[in-house]
Amino acid sequence: MNNKKRLRELTREVIGSLAQTFEIEEGMLSGEMTVEMVGRRSCRLTNHRGIIKYTPEEVRIKTESGVFRVCGEMLKIKGLMAEEIIIEGIIENAAYEEV
């Protein structure tokens, strides 16, 4: 179990250094979610694992690192693709939920 953890850490480190060397987003290599926000009106998430809840006030998205929650008003899924989701509306809060 310990070995597995170490291996995972080591893999992350290698990926991190590779991403730094080639100046690319770490998330693209590791498969971790990346979030891009344009002010309060748009939020783009890549490498998500699915939608858990979708209402105009709240969108909960499953990711590798936990559940990501976007709260606001008039939220709308502008685009939904295999690895990417774009949420538009008046975003008030975007954060990981506490485990």
Added chain:
Amino acid sequence: MVFDILKSLKTYYVLRVDTAFPEKILNLIQKGGFVVWEVGITGEGMSLKCLSSDMPAIEGLLNSLGAVWEITRIRGAETLIKNLKRYKGIIFAAFACFVITLIFSGFVWSLEVYGARGISEQQVINCLYDSGVREGCLKRNLDREEIAVSLMTEFPSLSEAQVTFEGTRLCITLFERDSPAVIYDTSVAVDLVAVKDAVVDFIDVYNGRGAVEAGQSVAKGDILISGDLSYGSGEEAFEKKVHSMGKVLSYETAEFEGITVDAYLPGEGAKYKSIKTYYLFGRVFTVSDAEIPENPVKVMSYAQPVRVLMFSIPVLYDEIRCYNVDECIPKSEHEIASEIFSATQELLGDKCTITDITYSLKSDGGRRLLARVRVDYSESIAEQRPIGENDK
């Protein structure tokens, strides 16, 4: 952006799905590798957009989940084509305009002559007409080199002729052996020199120093008014060169024969029969009205554009309007004199001013008059030349 354009080009559907669990459907769609966008929560379900290519699979998915759904709208290329069909008249007209413009741009609409000095523009145009080059010709049928050669052969005074197409214009630029006078800016010091061998009959110096006197004979290139006002030598030398200006005239007399003038003028509301000659694709078509009056009074008009509705097209025609002499009125003496004056001025050129004109008329046996003209005129014999250039 690119994706939006692609979506617009492809056909896409707007769906309304009544479900209590929109997340489930969205996740299944995402896992199926389909793309959806504009997902919004509505009263009892959601609305979304998807590509028509994904529609059968999404339809199967929705049916398997037992969801109630419907296609509310179809957008994209398919709808666009339907909308375009609605405006097919306008689209067809726009396309027709484009095609017509494209076709007409292949023709010569007008002939333009530049640099003609000793030769009149009309002479050049007549020469072009004689060699079959006129408005309405197809551009690709015209050989520019051939036109240039024919002009240079016809007019010995030409040292070069350039023929170019500028859009639908055929531009002829002529360079005469006696290169045309250059008009210099007033900041350039120039002399006025004689353009030909002549006798100076009148000289009026506005600026500079008169180099000749009235009554003196001059040869071509002699200085008439000098711009060099320098005098003295050594330390007392004064040097000043100016842009000389003035009027130097030579009085001449000329006689012309064979100037023709119509003796009659169509009366108001006079009816006529016309003979039209069309020039198209280098061919000549003549269309004549029936019952042309015998020995008519003819009024010519050249190079008229054919008009379709309110637009003129690059097909030209010459028209001869034949009036019955009974419906015409004889021209007044003043009208005849005026026409003879204009024709004589055209023959003399713009450097000459008519001072006196006398003429005699005789009938040509028809409705026209032949004039024999004796004209006294003054001709400006000066042209500018920068000081020191080719001094004689």
